[in-house]
Amino acid sequence: MNLYQKFTLAGVLAIGAVAGSDAAFAQASTEATADTKYILSSLLFLIGGFLVMFMAAGFAMLEAGLVRSKNVSMQCLKNIALYSVAGLMFWVVGYNLMYDGVTAGTGWMGTPTPKVIPATDADAGDYAAGSDWFFQMVFCAATASIVSGTIAERIRFWPFIIFTAILTGIIYPIQGSWEWGAGWLDGIGFSDFAGSTLVHSTGGWAALMGAIILGARAGKYGENGRINPIPGSSIPLATLGTFILWFGWFGFNGGSQLAMGTISDASSVSRIFVNTNLAAAAGVVVAIILTQIVYKKMDVTMALNGALAGLVSITAEPLTPSPVMAIMIGGIGGVIVVFAVPMLDKLKIDDVVGAIPVHLLAGIWGTMVVPLTNGDATFYAQAVGVISVGIFVSVSSAIVWLILKATIGIRVSPEEELEGLDKGEIGVEAYPEFARGGSAI
Amino acid sequence: MNLYQKFTLAGVLAIGAVAGSDAAFAQASTEATADTKYILSSLLFLIGGFLVMFMAAGFAMLEAGLVRSKNVSMQCLKNIALYSVAGLMFWVVGYNLMYDGVTAGTGWMGTPTPKVIPATDADAGDYAAGSDWFFQMVFCAATASIVSGTIAERIRFWPFIIFTAILTGIIYPIQGSWEWGAGWLDGIGFSDFAGSTLVHSTGGWAALMGAIILGARAGKYGENGRINPIPGSSIPLATLGTFILWFGWFGFNGGSQLAMGTISDASSVSRIFVNTNLAAAAGVVVAIILTQIVYKKMDVTMALNGALAGLVSITAEPLTPSPVMAIMIGGIGGVIVVFAVPMLDKLKIDDVVGAIPVHLLAGIWGTMVVPLTNGDATFYAQAVGVISVGIFVSVSSAIVWLILKATIGIRVSPEEELEGLDKGEIGVEAYPEFARGGSAI
């Protein structure tokens, strides 16, 4: 190497160094570092998780408001108990049954073992294992919350808890493994971003089977097809519950982006917030206008369920729709609620809070409409997902309900139902000082 | 270029490269990267946004608790409907009317077009467009929530909704463009950090016009100037609503820092949290002590409104005050509430929840006191802002209320008002089982 060559080499190195330095500069000045990504994605799970956790309070208030005062304490007890049981079961077997050891693209379930939460420093991957478990657990609990509303005011406490344990520990995780565990539904291209099918329809199917096997509340369906409305005890609590659910849904859908470490992720989570809110708002407005047109009056519970139906509808795909599409998807959720609630009554399926229209039917709608805005989804795969989850959850739920019915029994006695479950089953009245003066059945 | 020159160039390049590398090093070890800043600022909008969104639940509970039980369902319906309508209108026209195409420093409005939420990767700027829209939308909705409380218990549902659509789609965005859209008020140096004037006074003026045009509730003002107190149906719900509003206010004021990418931003948001809490606490304590002194007893609704008045007062400038100043600003908010509530009654302006003292008067106070702690603000510009927004919102609101009154009518019939709006307008009672045994008018 002569001097000139050496000189040239130095120049090249120097220029390379400048380029490298520029790249480092660019790197330093644009992308988040790996640790920052890890922290931000974990934070998304934790924030999303506590918002969805609070949906347990939302379901509790919605249901406490929509049952009669004689059953309110029981409904409160069921809600805090189901959230607790779900939290334990999803740790003991649920999480790993859903996520661990599922054969990619073809698997039908994982391995039912307790979830290991690695010690502080041993974590690896894109986010903290504990944040992921927490986020997935609250989804599992939400599924169980859906069931408790439909079958309220007549189911006994312990059979309900046993069903909840099986739903959250076995049924929900197995069907969840098919898609979110990267199993066979994921393999065929099924798409369910935040759980219109995996969470809401699953809860809806389990509730539907329970309602059918349990039968309607005494006095709900009179002779000659007469349907007796049974008003709830507290509209403000039901309204509060709906607002809490709406609030929590930003965690439900936003957190399902599963990452917050890039500007693309941040944009996506933001867009999800926008679409989630637009769909819910459209559900409310459509439900109010439709009830005004169809029934010539308004109905606050229809407005509340309109919000929830809009939210469920957008949950299968809150990212790809344009705002206009989000409004349309949520608005049709509102239509579904207004027409499905009386339809269920005609079928004499007694759904105390309207969870089947809101979670099951709007969940199916939301799932089937995904291909309109998401090019990666197909109607075929969506239909296969809806049907397969529907069959599995319905059949397995029905089996559990029927076994419970045949063994320990699932329904309170007619006397207890008349007197209210609060006195009969738990001995704590919800409002012991307020005289009943209304038209309660 | 001779060899020496070339050599020298190489050396310079090399030294430049070292310097560049050191700079990159320094960069990497202190400042957040550009992407991290983008993510953190978007996260601030999203967190602030969901906190403010939850204020919709707070307003709903506050109002549900402060109206009589015969009007509670209607108040719940109005609250979920107004939040939904605001969410749609602020997307259809509101956001761009407020922020898009406003002539900097002189503009009076933007362009009323739907807001485009860019697809995931196309975003640019300092934060995700969707997060910004969401954050601004919930402020717009809060403005409408203020109105619903004042004019409760006698306004018909549909006129209220039409007014809400105009307020959130047109009136609020136009005046908002003057300052936050960087229009003419911003040009003259008006300062309103988080909206004492833009949100709270705006809502307050619209509510005041509604209350005047609508008239008082039947039985509120008797003969010989007698003022009949009409107690609300549920103090715990009103308390819950106040706590939720306080909780949401951390998002309201903290998120209005609009950035979270530097330690300066993080310090500012933190200081805002501190001042926000101190002002609210002072509002409560002052209101309690004053009612004790003036009326020789305490009044829980005064304490609740003291908290809200403290919060509104600090909202125009939650960053620059020292803690002592924040306590003083919020405390005087509490004074305003205690004296303004009976003053309004003397004027026979029937404000069901006390929103005019809390949001309008404390909002003016908070705006006018900004120059005491923020050297960039002047009393002149603050006064111009308060007056111009006041005139615009009052006049435009009054026109809309009067047109509605002259066309479809805005007030329920006397019979319906007596019986309650729940039976008359929506057919769903709030508490159907609880006998009315109190002194309700």
Place this chain on the structure above:
Amino acid sequence: MNLYQKFTLAGVLAIGAVAGSDAAFAQASTEATADTKYILSSLLFLIGGFLVMFMAAGFAMLEAGLVRSKNVSMQCLKNIALYSVAGLMFWVVGYNLMYDGVTAGTGWMGTPTPKVIPATDADAGDYAAGSDWFFQMVFCAATASIVSGTIAERIRFWPFIIFTAILTGIIYPIQGSWEWGAGWLDGIGFSDFAGSTLVHSTGGWAALMGAIILGARAGKYGENGRINPIPGSSIPLATLGTFILWFGWFGFNGGSQLAMGTISDASSVSRIFVNTNLAAAAGVVVAIILTQIVYKKMDVTMALNGALAGLVSITAEPLTPSPVMAIMIGGIGGVIVVFAVPMLDKLKIDDVVGAIPVHLLAGIWGTMVVPLTNGDATFYAQAVGVISVGIFVSVSSAIVWLILKATIGIRVSPEEELEGLDKGEIGVEAYPEFARGGSAI
């Protein structure tokens, strides 16, 4: 320097530049930058802080639901007042008394001066000073909330407020300085991660002294040792309060990691969320099963208190336990509640909401069990902490209560207690329209 030397230097510089650039590259791809760490840790304090702040609403609802309707307005007023007083006192003297100028390892208190919140850009350290103050303040307020429940329905408003001011401004900060202020308890190795002793037992001891000195509610303890149950007015509000507390506890325990700038921190916060939820769930399930076995029925208030006892139990050490241990620790919290509630009644200590079993006894249990999972803790140090805090808080609280009793008096008159504090003390009934028809004493 000859040409070759210069050349060589250039080459070395160039190579050094490349190496530097690589290092910058490596730096950029792993750790968060210093500013990012500062922002993220501040964000953890702010998020944790607003979650714990919302616990004030949780305590308010829990207590409003568990007192009789004639005392609900007063309970609401006390709760918003105590949160406000705590917020002011902890700024005026509390924070610095707890954290500023405590002699490391041996100190017994700091300096009672107002907390300075540095101006925006002047901050230094690992997080924003304001975020830290806010986070610590809400812990102080939570301590006062614990007291208000136990002594409800018979204590006068102003003595309660004076006690709250002393507790939050002096008593809580002094004992807090021993451990969290890095004083003498920290010096001997006492360990209390998020405050089983420092917050919950402290509140519990103060409540216990109040309950003893104040005496039981009229009619609670009859002749011949008969214990009259006095049911609360609203189980759904109590349930809501419990869910809000559970929700807020993620901020309470998770935020107590005090940092979010490394993957280790993010993992730790996540694990804390998991353990916190598992412990609470176990508390609920154990309480329900035990009441079923022992009393042959369920009791919703026991389930609610089981959740809270589980949460308090895990609060002293939510990080080191494995999930199994977290379940065990929380489950035993549930056991404590079920057996301690009737035990207190036998001692004729009238604790309206069960705060002494939940916060004091489960707090002691949680503190004493730390050494089982945390190798840095010793039973000796834990016992010293529990006992010393217990003695200090009990004695100082008792002195304050006794002075208040001897001077202005602490208990309402028998007539006022019978009629209810809402009419007697504040003139605002909680539910003025609902006839009392129940078995209220």
